Amino acid sequence: MQLQPHLNQLHKSTKSETLLASWMNHVQSSRTKAVKDEAESDLVALREATDRELIELQMNTQRQINSLTERHENDIVRLTQDHKEEVRRLEQLNLDKVQHAETAFENLMGETETQNGLIFKNLAVSIYLRRFLVEDGYDRFFNDLTLTSIDETATVRCDPSILREVISIQEHAILRFEKVKNKLEDAKMLYYEALLDLAFYEAEMSRFGILNVDATQRINENLVAFEQNLLFWLNEANTKHQSGYRVSFFA
Numbered sequence: 001m002q003l004q005p006h007l008n009q010l011h012k013s014t015k016s017e018t019l020l021a022s023w024m025n026h027v028q029s030s031r032t033k034a035v036k037d038e039a040e041s042d043l044v045a046l047r048e049a050t051d052r053e054l055i056e057l058q059m060n061t062q063r064q065i066n067s068l069t070e071r072h073e074n075d076i077v078r079l080t081q082d083h084k085e086e087v088r089r090l091e092q093l094n095l096d097k098v099q100h101a102e103t104a105f106e107n108l109m110g111e112t113e114t115q116n117g118l119i120f121k122n123l124a125v126s127i128y129l130r131r132f133l134v135e136d137g138y139d140r141f142f143n144d145l146t147l148t149s150i151d152e153t154a155t156v157r158c159d160p161s162i163l164r165e166v167i168s169i170q171e172h173a174i175l176r177f178e179k180v181k182n183k184l185e186d187a188k189m190l191y192y193e194a195l196l197d198l199a200f201y202e203a204e205m206s207r208f209g210i211l212n213v214d215a216t217q218r219i220n221e222n223l224v225a226f227e228q229n230l231l232f233w234l235n236e237a238n239t240k241h242q243s244g245y246r247v248s249f250f251a
Contacts, residue, residue, distance in 0.1 A: 110180035117176030124169040195222040
């Protein structure tokens with residue numbers, strides 16, 4: 001009889017513990033579901049935030065790419081333009097150098113041609129004077145042009161073959177001067193002097209009654225050319241005398 005109350009009390013305690021355990025299990029389940037729901041909600045929010053950040057990052061990246069592309073394109077255009085300008089500058093520089101070299105070469109060749117012509121001109125004079133009295137040279141030619149006509153009483157001062165040689169050499173000198181007479185003042189001066197010398201030599205040939213074809217006409221043309229050139233520059237000198245400008249008679 002004494003055991004029954006103890007059993008009843010034990011039964012009540014066991015039932016209470018069972019109820020408590022059941023309640024605790026229910027609470028725990030509720031907490032787990034809430035945590036799970038909250039975790040899922042946080043995950044969705046995180047995914048949405050991540051998507052937004054990713055989209056924003058993509059947009060920012062694209063803007064930076066566009067900016068860099070535009071800047072690089074501008075740089076490429078600028079560099080290309082600078083390159084073209086540099087190429088044009090170098091081409092012009094090279095062209096100027098080539099033109100300068102060509103001009104220098106032409107001047108050198110002109111001076112060389114002039115010197116060669118002068119050699120032949122002086123050679124003609126030298127050959128002529130070795131067989132001719134100097135004091136009866138140009139003065140006689142200009143002072144008494146009647147002596148250029150055939151005169152049997154005239155003293156033969158030079159062999160015709162020598163004069164032909166002198167004339168041939170003089171013509172060669174004239175050809176040399178003529179090539180460069182429009183480029184160098186000295187060449188033009190020597191060209192007209194050579195024409196005058198040739199007229200003199202051919203006039204001397206007339207003393208023997210031996211003239212080249214159209215020699216008389218050539219003598220006249222050479223003298224006229226020399227005279228016209230001289231008169232032209234004399235007039236130029238008179239016109240510009242007041243300015244103090246110095247004019248070359250054979251420019």
